[in-house]
Amino acid sequence: MSQHLLTFAILFPLVGAVLIAVVGRTVSERDARILALITALATFGVSLLVLRDFQTGVIGYQMVDRAWWVRSLGLQYLVGVDGISLWLVLLTTFLFPISILASWKIETNVARYMVAMLVLESAVLGSFVALDLLLFFLFFEAILVPMYLIIGGWGSGNRVYAAIKFFLFTMAGSAFLLVAILFLYARSGQAGPPSFELGRLTQVATALPVQTARWLFLAFFVAFAVKVPLFPLHTWLPDAHTEAPTAGSVLLAGVLLKVGTYGLLRFNLSMFPQASSYFATFVSVLAVIGIVYGAVCALIQTDVKRLVAYSSVSHLGFVVLGIFAFTQQAVTGGVLQMVNHGLATGALFLLVGMVYERTHTRELAEMGGLASVMPWLLGAFLFVVFASVGLPGLNSFVGEFLVIVGTFAVSHTFGSLSAIAVVLAAIYLLWSYQRVAYGPLREEHRHLPDLSGREVAVLAPVLALLLVFGIYPKLLTRSIDPSTCAAIAQVRSSQTCADVGSAAVPAAAEGQP
């Protein structure tokens, strides 16, 4: 039972999607929504079982489910979770019901929309748990289509451009990934039957000549850097976020971008440890540029979704920076930041969407004074803004702090520069909040309703988690820690992972870099 849980998690949405696709035309739109919601909730339930059965502190993959898929290609169905993917799986299954609930107002082609959502969920879950590279790639590419349809079909304004840009950008990046995977696969055929299994390919990759490994690292890196997105490959994100429907933005920010950072951590780091440390400075520079650059761009945006999109560029930079610092705190912080950013930015997009549903504008200049008519909505907004700003006690702070601390131990420059974003985040988020919430109220906004019961149901769980993960992040870190430690040990090629902390009281010399 336990070893099939992940498979169930992947299959549930798919089954639901097929069901809706089949009965979609005969049942009412409302039923299609409910069916989708039930499916997503069931998937969430399955993922909670995964959490229950997950053994904290165990290094390596758990709940591994394995079967041959295409034996002649050496393609396996091989899934499993470790402390890193566990939380991303949970984040995904958590955000999907919320997104579906947030999409209640979608009126056109509801069944098709829900099918796309559920297929997307399946694909994302698959990419987080796949331990066979081709399988991963399959899911990775499969993400594109439903998301493309969601942006292009239910987006706003310039949605087609944004959708195609999203698709092509990601696909362009993953093109190199595919070549690299196949290259490794071909190499693995030199000793025994070729395979795509992560473990096998890791052995192959670590045995490669240095130069080759570096090229392959870059091929992997480009694919994930686009997805993250890392400066200067980020320009698809503002467009995609701006034009996507609310749930699309939530999922894009909350889950899809994490596939990129997850990929960096899972594949780049573990498969090309030497190359990773060789390129660490390069990647860190990009990450730091992204952190500052995204924040600077966000400063001046007038479209609130665009602003949040740039803030994502900045926040995701933290994740990458953390991952490539190769210290326990930084990497764990990075993983934590993935989850936290997913929740916080997801919530931001939810709120922006709710505001948009009421005011029909994303232009900051056309809002204002909304706090006086919708105190609860804007109160929730403020809460989320401060979570994003990195207020201690709320979730994002923990990740950012750990990344900065962990990075600082390696490089004072990167650590310090990245902290600039902490200031800038406050500036752009508070500025935009001010434009939305305060100031004179427009006449046509005078009678806008406050949060509805459904919206409270959408927001409450997210906001609660923002607080819980801010106060007691140990919930997450205790299962993330062993996995990141293992990953770092590989890069540092030592038995222990680099740790800037010291449990012992007079740990004097330890911290000296």
Add this chain to the structure above:
Amino acid sequence: MVSHTNSALWVIPALPLATAVINLFVGRRLGRWAGWLASASVIVSFAVSVALVSELVAKPAEDRLFLQHLFDWISVGRLVVGMDLRLDSLSATMILVITGIGALIHVYAVGYMDGDPRFGRFFSYMNLFVFFMLMLVLGANYLVLYLGWEGVGLCSYLLIGFWSDVPANAEAAKKAFITTRIGDTLMLIGLALIVSRFGTLDFQTVFGTAGTVLTKDAATAIALLLFAGAIGKSAQVPLHVWLPDAMAGPTPVSALIHAATMVTAGVYLVVRSHVLFELSGVALTVVLVVGVVTAVFAATCAIAQQDIKRVLAYSTIGQLGFMFMAAGMRAYSVAMFFLVAHAFYKALLFLGAGSVIHGMHDEQDLRQMGGLRRLMPITFVAFAVGALAQAGIPPLVGFFAKDAVLEVAQHTGREVVYVLGAFAAFLSAFYLGRMLYLTFFGEARSDPARNAREAPPVMWVPLAILAVGAATAEWLNLTPEGRLTGFLESVTGATPAGHGLAVAELAAVATIISIVALGLTWWIYGSGRVDWIGFRERLEPLPRAALNGWYVDRGYDTVVIQPAKAGAWITAYVVDARIIDGAVNAIGGGVKRLAEGGRLLQTGFVRSYALAVFLGAVAILVYVGARQ
């Protein structure tokens, strides 16, 4: 090793937190009871604090320490940061100030905020502030301190912008948060540096091992980064610009946050971390210089302010400068004494001002006041006590506090500091006198001033209590060995002693300075013999410059903000949209153009197609020929 665990510490911050949450969600339904509930929780918290502190005091000096570990907050690898509370003489002093003065201000606010539509929300924020402030001072490690540090910033933001329908208020709130955040971020880097050196943020470990772990340079770096946080939070030059604007908040907020407690967090931080500052040495000099500069600078600004609260704001900045001055001279306990004293009289002044504003129907301009002493006698007395206390008239508490600072300066041979401090004291006496006379003496200069009414008891009772406090708080320290300073020495170490003028001589000089200043202002503003408006005009442009804080704000705007905006604009709309995205679109466009061009190769002429075939064939043949 004696166990210092005390499992009751959490109660102190938990009470205000609980009521904050209650008021947040059901405050509207509680009506006026929301205020009383909030006040009650702070009062109870004060009571608990008193109980715990007396328990602490009862212990031998070297054992005065309570710790409580609530849970592991951030625990990654070997870096474990607990949600730990710590009560020692330093935090004891602070919590008493916070809960004590906080309680009074809460009660006062019940009256002041009466009738506000978001009454419950206000008290929720106030309680939340108290909670975070308590966390700040009770934290046993830098991260809990930082939690409180940022939390009070949040509350400050919420409360400054409480009346957010006025755009300026929201603007001020944002400015306050962002300006302090600059300092906070540097402080965060400081924390990172501490972690990288010590592997922990725990006060006990850091201070205990700093001497062996840190080099002088590292200590300087850490100390300066921490001090940057203090500069921001305590509104010291050059990050002082937010505080005058922060007066946009309701007056109880100004009293509690921007006078008595939050802004003093910087002083607390420096005193708390004095071990690091001392290791550095240089850092202390910086603290001293910043303190002196701020004290003088703020005083010059305060003289020219027209808004009663802005006078007090600049005054607060200057007084905080005095505290840093003391800290910079290693007289930490003196700084703390000053802090306590200042909390009394500045809260008093603010609440008095609030009472005046309340009585004047939200009029804050000094020029519109005058002659209020008859209409608002209680407020007048209280306010006068506060003003005189700060002006340094013995035997009020301000005299002793300021005298202690100047004494240290003089005794440790820092003559320049002494002179500048004395000058700042002179100026502060001057603007206090000006404010006092312009508000309460002379003729009423406007209708609100003529029709002003005394505050209700719920407001004047706290005022009165504070006035008594401001008048008698010196009792806390007026023992030969210094009761308060002595109590603090278990944390702060002894105040440096030295030789110089006798205490009496110094006191005399200080008193003379104050009296001269007050006399001068009485002559100008109170006697009616001088046309003070014309006098001001004759001095232009100096008063205007001082009024505008010597244009520091405008300077920032020109030098930092506008260029930054332009830079951001260029980044977002030129670099990002045109160059980076432009490159992306150029690739796409290039391929498209290539396709449109290549499409024309398909001419429709069957003979060109044949030519292509032949071309291909010959190309392959050429390859084959080369192969042979």
Add this chain to the structure above:
Amino acid sequence: MRTPVAYYLMLSGILFMLGTVGVLTRKNALLIFMSVELQLNAVNLALVAFSRLHDDLTGQVLAFFSMVVAAAEVVVGLAIIVAIYRRRRSVDVDDVRELRW
């Protein structure tokens, strides 16, 4: 056989080339098609020459097949050309370019 086989082969090559050039330069569909016939004949010459060279009759058989194919091709080709002509009153291939780009 005194003439070296290569001469025949070269002749075949030249004829093939001329046929090719004919396809490329003539505009009359019939002439283009005739040029193709020239190409096929050139190939036949090569086949027969190889047949002689290898002392093997396969080449001649191949040439024979090639002629059959040519005959069939001519039938179809001429039918198509006639069809085009009937529609357009022209056998100039340069005029037949509605399908392009």
Add this chain to the structure above:
Amino acid sequence: MIPTPVIEFRPILPELLLCGFAIVGMLYEAFARRPDPVPHLAIASIGILAAAVAAFMLWDWTGAPYVLGDTVAVDRFSVVSRCVLLGAALIGCLYYTHYAARDPRSFLGEFYPLTLFATAGMTLITAANDLVVIFLALELLSLSLYVLTGITGRRSASEAAMKYFLLGAFSSAFFLYGVAMAYGAATSTKIVGVAAPGIVQALAGQTGSQALALLAMALLVVGFAFKVSAAPFHMWTPDVYEGAPTPVVAFMGAATKVAAFFALIRVFDVGLQPLTWDWTPVIYALAVVSILVGSVLAIAQRDIKRLLAYSSIAQAGFILTGLTAANSTGIRAAMFYLVAYAVVTLGAFGIVMLVSARGEEQTSLDAYAGLARRSPGLAALMTVFLLSLAGIPPTAGFIAKVTVFTAAIGAGNWPLAVIGVVASVVAAYFYLRVIVYMYMREPAEGMASDDGLLPRIAAGVLATGIVVLGVFPGILTGILEPASIVRW
């Protein structure tokens, strides 16, 4: 006295059946008073199915591997190709029946016999072990296709037929010259000789002339490249695809490529195997050019048939990518790709036919605006086909791309794979553009799509096949595994 040759007819039974039923069809057309599409379809279908059965029975052939004077090879390789080709023919006939039913006056019963003949040529070309047979089969299928292209007599169709014919004849001259050179080099036209040494034996044994063999290789490539429409021999493709009737394009696009590629594999991977190091660079270059030309030029197209034509050029490049490996992995990859490609092409053109309303050929992209609104089923099916062409999971196209790139990379040709994947991105753009039209545009006024049930079912089956192959490619790879070993 001529000795009676041993006639083993079973290996060519599929072709015999096809020709036989073609003749039956001709007789029906000739003698029926009013020829009707349905009996025609029945005759053709029976013929095709019978041929398929006959082909199946060759799967476990235990007789001589080369029969009929070593001109025909009997192997599983050709069984696979035959099945694919017969399927394509069946669906082509099905489409035409529907297509003609729209406008009974333009119906021509000869379509079916000609299709069967063309199919016979195609199946034969993949089984042929002799360059002469290949040439003859090539001509057989070409001549049939020329006529089919022009069968409606529409102005554009006749133009397409003429272009196709002139260029086809031109390129087949090159091919024939190649055959001659191969003969000159090896004294034989048999790919593998049993009775007497064939080309591969001659070349392997160094008895043949290397120089002439290379020349032959170059010229044969021209002929094959033309048929598979690899750039720069592709120029006929867009025009012919645009001009020819859609059912013909569906059949032709799918089947010709399959047949020509299977023959190419046999000639090059078996016959010219000793020259592997010489011909792989040629294939490599062709692959690069085809991929780039096909992917890039398709972007500018506004006609769905032209777009799919360019797409087919790019697809040819991808298949060639697999063949650069010159080993069984590459062959298997190419075979998989071909099957997937054939299915997709048949399906996509089926949709094209259905979208263009009765009697008209609305093939402009504008006809696809709002298709999802108008007929969601067609739009969904088209999406599946387009995604497969773009190589997005979970379609067969994805697995196909993976396998060809795997083969190429395994042979060290990773730069080619890089070019391929990058071009896939470019290609994705125009596939997505069609999806944009279908799903994200408002339908134009007065557009109506066809409600033909049979073609819809066919397209539905094909789409299901694409997805099933994408999810369980093992079904096909299991079959291809033994079939990809071309005997020598």
Add this chain to the structure above:
Amino acid sequence: MPLDNVVFWVFAPISVASAIGMLLVRNAVHAALFLIVNFFCLAVFYLLLDAPFLFAVQIVVYAGAIMVLFLFVIMLLGVDSGVPVRERLIVQRPLAFALGAAFVVELFLAIRAGVGFTTKAPAVFTANEGGNTQAVAKVLFTQYFFPFEVTSVLLLVAAIAAMVLAHRKARAVTQAEIDAAAGEPAADEMPAYGSGTAAP
């Protein structure tokens, strides 16, 4: 100088010249006649190469049947004598000749390497033992009987093709045809049969 050499050197220039003539003359009939000359020359070469059977077939089938068919069609279509039309494809001609030259050079190199310009065929053509026609027949009907059968299908297809294309043309003037072509611009429609005036 041996006889075959003489004959070769006499007919080779003629064949090349006639081929070039076909390329250059404007009149299609002349071109066809040049091609016939060329085919005759080839027939002579077949004779020289000991292929009398093909010699006969070449004359009967090619020069006879096929070229007559060509001429017939030329006549039928009444092809103009070729008012020179400006070559619209400017690069076509020079490129064609350049590529043609390159083609021949490549061929020359290949033949030199593959056969050699001094290699002569064996003096005796043993394969022709018992008469060329009989020998060809023997090869054709044993080794190549299957391809031979294929050619029959090929011819059948050709016949069907001609029928289809011609048959349909017979209906081309009917209204149905015009309707079927309704998607095309009506102005492009042309009367199928001899309205005489050709479009310019």
